[in-house]
Amino acid sequence: MSDKKLLLNLYWHMHQPDYRDQVSGEYVLPWTYLHALKDYSDMAFHLEQNPNARVTFNFVPILVEQLQDYAEQSRIGQWRDPLLRLLSSPDLDHITDADCQLIVDSCFKAHHEKMLSPFPHYQRLLHLYELVEPIMKSGQFHYLSAQFKADLLVWYHLAWTGEGLRRKSKVIQRLMKKGLLFTLEDRVALVDVLSETLQNILPRYKALAAKGQIELTTTPYYHPILPLLIDLNSTQDAMPDAPLPKSPNYPDGHARAIAHVEAAKVFHEKVFGQKSIGMWPAEGAVSHAALSLLAEQDVAWAATGQGVLANSLKELGLEHELAKDYLYQPYRVTNGQQDIVCFFRDDQLSDKIGFEYSKQYASEAVHDFIQSLEAIHANSDEDTTPVVSVILDGENAWEYYPYNGYYFLHELYQALSRHPLIQMTTFSDIVALQQSQALPQPKLLEDICAGSWVHGTFSTWIGExxxxxxxxxxxxxxxxxxxxxxxxxxxxxxxxxxxxxxxxxxxxxxxxxxxxxxxxxxxxxxxxxxxxxxxxxxxxxxxxxxxxxxxxxxxxxxxxxxxxxxxxx
Structure with a gap:
């Protein structure tokens, strides 16, 4: 048996847009802190529990900025998020009608099968609300008691805690066991746990990066689609018949794209103490102009979707290269002066984690994933080292898994880190190996068809x-x-x-x-x-x-x- 290894880039993308009203400073939607409690906390937990696993995390700056903001709010105890303010409110009897409406509108927003149904007391609150919902719609917001609202606020936040937090926190365990009639003291204790968790999110990732267990990367600051800022007409590279906006282009878009990239690089280094060597362009959206811009900003590598590579090879008349190994290698894109290395996502494997494995037993899902990698290894040419990039959302998938994906991720990291033919690595490691000639130089891709990781097009963001x-x-x-x-x-x-x-x-x-x-x-x-x-x-x-x-x-x-x-x- 060959001792050649398959190099696996497992890349978790973490992103939320800015949910603050920039004028008032109030948070309009709660998704940043909820994902912090459930997903950003759990994803760090799994790496802490599996020190031999090695992956890359991408943190979008505007998400990091909000995580810093929530950490600061928790330190001073002044919440600008209305749900957290209500959770810690000493008097739920005299809140406004708008706050009552916010509680019932927000606190059942979770995947019911995996995040609500497992908890009988939470289910009971839903059934009670369904009985009185017609009354609520007539404006009788205080028909529900303060105790109902307290219990609902507590259960909503308990449901949005990560499995790692549930296994470590005695407070979370006690409240889940109690189940109902939560007191102000209970709510304050819960807020204290949530505050500590929010304050520790970024330090935990910094510690993992300092140990060399993870690579941390960034994205243009506010997550814009760079190719569309630069040229709206790039839409038609992959969708030639797509209707475009009436505006011929985004005014001064190239300069705006540079501003997002420059700001992201500076902010990332300030927060994490390390430069971001590579970058996940928002939504994996690339064009030749966008990749050239990144190269000019000293970004060594970028990643995008499989469809972009397939479209590019077809556009270049290289359909014959759409064979077994075309995807499992990095490519080099150049503007004639600067080069950038580009990695391409294995759509099938990435989508299995995002959409399919949540429906299977963890052991079956992990076995399928490992078998797929073994098949790629076995089918690769003897003199090549397959590089497989699995890239996906690191936050939204887990609410569809039992126990927030705990068993799947635990078994996956163990299986990958112990496998004799698979080496968990990072994108920058591979670039460094190529520079040292331990790996072959990336193949030149003379042009690139503009598109994203979704279908290889921009159809999710423009064209309708x-x-x-x-x-x-x-x-x-x-x-x-x-x-x-x-x-x-x-x-x-x-x-x-x-x-x-x-x-x-x-x-x-x-x-x-x-x-x-x-x-x-x-x-x-x-x-x-x-x-x-x-x-x-x-x-x-x-x-x-x-x-x-x-x-x-x-x-x-x-x-x-x-x-x-x-x-x-």
Whole structure:
């Protein structure tokens, strides 16, 4: 048997958009801190429990900024997140109707099968609410007692704790065992545990990186789609017939793209004490211009989707290379002066973790994953070293797994780290091996077809009426920004630039579309228009009337609630 090893890049992408109202500082949606308690905590826990495992984590700067903000809120005990403020409120008898509505609207938002049904007391709260929901709709928000609201707030936060936290925290265990009639003392004890967890998230990842167990990377600061900022027409590389926004291009988009990349690099090094050698472009979105920009900013490597590579090879007339080994190697993209190494995601293996393995026993899922890697190893040429990149969302998948994916991840890391033919590694390790000539130099990819990790296209963010309208609203706001921002003071200009950056995030465009859940679409639609309106206000302008009109209504039933997409359709 050959002693050649398969090199596995397991890459977990961590991202949430900015959920703060930039004017008030209040959090509009709670997803950053909830994923911190459940997923960012658990993902660190698994590496701490499996010291021989080696992976890469990607933290988007705007997520890290919010994690720092929550940690600071917890230190001083002044919450700007309404749910955390209500959880610690000493008087739930006299809260406002709006707060009552927020509790019942928010505290059943979880995957019911895996996060609500396992807890009989939480289920009972849902059944009670379903009985009185018609009364609530008539405006009788205080029909539910303060005790009901206290119990619901506690159970919601208990359901959003990670399995590692549940196994370590005596407070969490005691509250789960108690089940009901939670007191203010109980709620304060829970808030203390949540506060400690939030404060420790980033230090835990820094410690893992300092030990060399993980690589940490970044993304352009507010998670914009770089190729679309640079050139909206790049949409048609992979979708030649796609309709485009009315605006011919995003004004001064190339400079905005550079600003996001530069800010991300500086912020990442400041927070983690290490430079980000490579970068996951938001949504794996690349084009030749975007990769050239990254190379010019001294980014050594980037990663994207399998569909982008397939489309690029076809465009170059190299269909014959779409054979067994084309995916399992890095490529080099050049602008003639700077090069960047590009890795491509194995869509099938990545999507199995994201969508399929949650439906199987952990041992069966891990066995299938290992067998798939063994088959790639066995089918590779004797003189090649297969490099497999498995890249996916590191936060949203786990609520669909039993026990937040605890058994799957525990067994997966153990199996991978012990396997004689598989070496868990990182992207920067592979680049270093190529530079030292321990591995062959990456093959030149002379051009790249613009696209993302989702289907190899930009269809999730542009090319249909609602998404195009959202782009037109952003382009018009940017034109107004360019005309008026120079008239403001330095501090006012900085606030406007920050608000503009928030509006440039990819997330708003992700959610527009009839295939997404109506409730999620409504939340993100309102927040996007609120952000654009805030930009106008900061510029000293009256927001246009069209920002009071919904962009998209949703109504579909996307897989995994629309928080994730498969790489292939």
């Amino acid at each position: 009426p609602a998404k195009n309208r959202a782009w037109d609203l952003l382009c018009e706001a940017k034109r107004q920004y360019d005309q008026h921002v120079h008239k403001l003071s330095v501090s006012a200009r900085e606030k406007c630039q920050q608000q503009l950056s928030v509006c440039e995030s990819s997330d708003w465009f992700w959610w527009f579309g009839d295939y997404n859940n109506a409730q999620s679409v409504t939340s993100f639609d309102k927040l996007y228009r609120r952000n654009l309106s805030n930009l106008y206000h900061l510029l000293g302008l009256v927001p246009p009337d069209n920002l009071s009109q919904s962009i998209s209504h949703g109504g579909g039933n996307s897989e995994n609630a629309g928080t994730m997409r498969r790489g292939t359709s």
